[in-house]
Amino acid sequence: METQTQTVKKQKVVATEKMTGAEAVIRCLLAEGVDLIYGYPGGAIMPVYDELYKYQDQLHHVLTRHEQGATHAAQGYARTSGRVGVAIATSGPGATNFVTGIADAQIDSTPMVCITGQVGSHLLGTDAFQETDIIGISMPITKWNCQVTKAEDIPTVLAKAFYIARSGRPGPVLVDITKDAQFGELDFIYEKCKGVRSYQAIPETEPKSLEAAAKLINGAKKPMIVFGQGVILGEAEEELKNFIEKTGIPAAWTILGLSALPTSHPLNVGMVGMHGNYGPNKLTNECDLLLAIGMRFDDRVTGNLETYAKQAKVVHFEIDPAEIDKNVKADVAVMGDVKNTLAKILPLVKSNTHDSWFQEFKDYDAIEYDKVIKDELYPSKEGLSMGEVLRGINEETKGDAVIVSDVGQHQMIACRYAEFTKSKSNVTSGGLGTMGFALPAAIGAKMGAPDREVVAIIGDGGYQMTIQELGTIFQTKVPVKIVVLNNDFLGMVRQWQQLFFDKRYASTEMVNPDFIKIAEGYHIKSTRITKRENLQDAIAEMIACEGPYFLEVCVEKENNVFPMIPTGASVSDIRLE
Amino acid sequence: MEKENFTISVYTENNIGLLNRISAIFLKRHINLDSMTASASEIKDVFRFTIVVKITEEQVKKLIGQIEKQIEVIKAFYHKDEETIYQETALFKVASKLLFEDRQIQNVIKNSNANIVTVTPEFFVLEKTGRRREVEALYHKLEPFGLMQFVRSGRIAVTKDKMHISKILESFGSETV
Numbered sequence: 001m002e003t004q005t006q007t008v009k010k011q012k013v014v015a016t017e018k019m020t021g022a023e024a025v026i027r028c029l030l031a032e033g034v035d036l037i038y039g040y041p042g043g044a045i046m047p048v049y050d051e052l053y054k055y056q057d058q059l060h061h062v063l064t065r066h067e068q069g070a071t072h073a074a075q076g077y078a079r080t081s082g083r084v085g086v087a088i089a090t091s092g093p094g095a096t097n098f099v100t101g102i103a104d105a106q107i108d109s110t111p112m113v114c115i116t117g118q119v120g121s122h123l124l125g126t127d128a129f130q131e132t133d134i135i136g137i138s139m140p141i142t143k144w145n146c147q148v149t150k151a152e153d154i155p156t157v158l159a160k161a162f163y164i165a166r167s168g169r170p171g172p173v174l175v176d177i178t179k180d181a182q183f184g185e186l187d188f189i190y191e192k193c194k195g196v197r198s199y200q201a202i203p204e205t206e207p208k209s210l211e212a213a214a215k216l217i218n219g220a221k222k223p224m225i226v227f228g229q230g231v232i233l234g235e236a237e238e239e240l241k242n243f244i245e246k247t248g249i250p251a252a253w254t255i256l257g258l259s260a261l262p263t264s265h266p267l268n269v270g271m272v273g274m275h276g277n278y279g280p281n282k283l284t285n286e287c288d289l290l291l292a293i294g295m296r297f298d299d300r301v302t303g304n305l306e307t308y309a310k311q312a313k314v315v316h317f318e319i320d321p322a323e324i325d326k327n328v329k330a331d332v333a334v335m336g337d338v339k340n341t342l343a344k345i346l347p348l349v350k351s352n353t354h355d356s357w358f359q360e361f362k363d364y365d366a367i368e369y370d371k372v373i374k375d376e377l378y379p380s381k382e383g384l385s386m387g388e389v390l391r392g393i394n395e396e397t398k399g400d401a402v403i404v405s406d407v408g409q410h411q412m413i414a415c416r417y418a419e420f421t422k423s424k425s426n427v428t429s430g431g432l433g434t435m436g437f438a439l440p441a442a443i444g445a446k447m448g449a450p451d452r453e454v455v456a457i458i459g460d461g462g463y464q465m466t467i468q469e470l471g472t473i474f475q476t477k478v479p480v481k482i483v484v485l486n487n488d489f490l491g492m493v494r495q496w497q498q499l500f501f502d503k504r505y506a507s508t509e510m511v512n513p514d515f516i517k518i519a520e521g522y523h524i525k526s527t528r529i530t531k532r533e534n535l536q537d538a539i540a541e542m543i544a545c546e547g548p549y550f551l552e553v554c555v556e557k558e559n560n561v562f563p564m565i566p567t568g569a570s571v572s573d574i575r576l577e
Numbered sequence: 578m579e580k581e582n583f584t585i586s587v588y589t590e591n592n593i594g595l596l597n598r599i600s601a602i603f604l605k606r607h608i609n610l611d612s613m614t615a616s617a618s619e620i621k622d623v624f625r626f627t628i629v630v631k632i633t634e635e636q637v638k639k640l641i642g643q644i645e646k647q648i649e650v651i652k653a654f655y656h657k658d659e660e661t662i663y664q665e666t667a668l669f670k671v672a673s674k675l676l677f678e679d680r681q682i683q684n685v686i687k688n689s690n691a692n693i694v695t696v697t698p699e700f701f702v703l704e705k706t707g708r709r710r711e712v713e714a715l716y717h718k719l720e721p722f723g724l725m726q727f728v729r730s731g732r733i734a735v736t737k738d739k740m741h742i743s744k745i746l747e748s749f750g751s752e753t754v
């Protein structure tokens with residue numbers, strides 16, 4: 001790794017301090033403004049933990065119950081705070097347990113720095129105890145990764161790691177540090193990384209692309225916006241709102257774009273994609289101009305690409321050049337950070353309204369309300385629906401809460417029905433679909449936004465994948481509110497079995513433990529609700545509770561989430577039942 | 578879209594893990610590499626990968642996007658065969674006694690534009706540089722006599738047009754690492 005230090009061109013002459021590599025790791029974190037990390041100790045990272053002991057007043061360490069939990073907590077923290085999440089673990093199994101969280105952060109563009117210990121450099125490649133090639137393993141799922149074998153390389157590599165994780169399209173970075181590098185001595189000096197020669201974080205915006213886009217926008221009769229997480233990552237919520245309001249263009253969102261625009265905004269027309277709203281999916285195939293803003297045309301958004309928005313011109317506002325024409329061909333690509341490009345295009349677009357076009361969304365909304373939403377939010381059947389739980393949470397929190405969801409039916413219901421007034425309020429595993437994400441992510445989400453109410457919505461399946469993090473909640477007393485929507489099924493898989501596999505419910509029925517007793521074991525206040533008349537009071541009690549709270553709601557076992565675009569179908573073939 | 582040969586040139590920082598990152602991009606998409614050569618480039622401390630694939634132009638454009646996305650990749654280009662000057666090198670190891678036993682082999686060597694790299698009492702080594710079909714033609718001519726060993730390199734290529742890599746490096750400025 002000689003190259004890392006050698007390539008620093010202008011090293012200022014500043015007084016240095018002698019210290020170990022392990023201490024340097026802590027000092028680098030402090031220099032990056034990190035005051036909170038998630039992790040789990042072990043042999044190969046012990047020198048760093050030993051230094052952590054010394055610095056515990058400045059750098060708070062949260063001991064999760066599994067390394068996967070540390071990564072998801074770091075992700076939750078990053079998503080609500082807008083800062084880089086940091087997770088730390090030992091070599092071997094500690095490092096491999098990071099893999100799911102890293103892959104999740106990569107596909108959902110979450111800024112995260114993962115630090116792993118590694119066996120001593122003289123043991124590398126000898127199949128030593130707890131040696132694993134985490135650099136090789138994590139290569140395809142990191143934005144960048146690097147192994148450090150010399151103490152003096154630690155500051156440069158960590159500075160580069162933070163810069164890469166947070167700049168441009170953010171992502172996870174892994175730094176693997178051998179034990180001898182942690183024990184070794186160096187003259188510590190920290191300089192923040194300001195750039196990497198081979199990496200252009202934000203591509204330049206061609207003025208011509210803005211003009212071409214503005215021309216299409218000004219000439220469009222039926223324009224539609226689909227915005228994604230790029231708006232939140234770029235903190236471009238205000239710019240998006242100004243753009244929407246000036247142009248009068250109806251705006252739909254992807255699952256990760258949710259909460260960038262308040263739910264109540266008149267031009268917010270709902271979610272696109274597999275379980276999105278009826279109108280925006282149907283009208284994707286009728287619009288004459290599709291404005292994709294900070295989104296990447298995931299297959300769950302587009303359905304069959306052969307029949308996706310073929311009639312429309314497409315303008316793609318995007319920071320990552322590799323996304324242009326990857327799935328959907330753009331007639332105009334506006335490269336750059338959407339905060340910048342949306343601000344620049346604003347003076348070029350005409351003030352406009354699209355009343356009759358907008359009415360088409362409203363007409364579809366009315367159909368969807370009648371066929372789906374009414375029964376989901378106000379069910380007439382005896383069994384509780386997931387939707388009415390979300391409605392109850394909306395009523396108690398007035399849309400001010402951060403909603404963390406896991407993966408499955410409850411996630412789709414949460415994203416469809418949760419109401420939001422503020423950005424950075426929807427934390428979910430979008431691209432990877434990681435069951436078990438929500439409980440640890442909620443811990444991080446609350447620590448990243450301590451003044452906000454954080455409610456985790458989890459299914460009975462995903463809950464049990466990381467249930468051990470109740471221990472972290474108990475130990476840290478972090479006041480997260482946990483809602484398990486229990487249908488004793490892996491509901492989304494069961495729904496697919498019902499619809500596409502002739503109701504052959506292979507291994508989707510769950511025989512569940514007594515979740516209340518488990519919560520009680522961790523001394524977390526808890527309630528189980530089986531009847532509608534008790535629901536609202538229970539939600540109110542949960543929200544009013546000052547500490548963590550566990551609420552189990554036993555919901556109807558075989559409800560389905562609609563609307564739905566079957567896999568491989570066109571967005572306009574969206575089904576209401 | 579028709580599949581055709583593309584030569585991909587990737588300029589990178591000299592980094593141990595990069596080969597893995599780049600090959601993983603092809604692996605993930607089930608694209609076979611016809612050849613891959615890593616070497617120095619015209620710029621100090623900048624590496625160059627020369628990769629040959631047979632795919633559609635749409636595919637190669639997407640691959641370039643994914644390759645350039647890697648942090649340590651400075652720039653990637655793709656070119657069609659007619660836009661490059663390209664060569665491969667092959668080595669043929671042949672038993673020396675054949676030279677004396679069979680007149681014909683002498684004629685094959687004479688007409689092949691191949692170089693004799695070394696001669697020992699046991700074997701001699703022929704080096705042939707050229708297009709794939711020229712190397713293959715020599716292979717087919719020598720094969721009946723019996724080859725002790727044969728090896729062929731991946732394609733190396735330079736482009737007819739300029740590569741704007743130096744300009745790109747300058748534009749990054751000197752402040753960055």
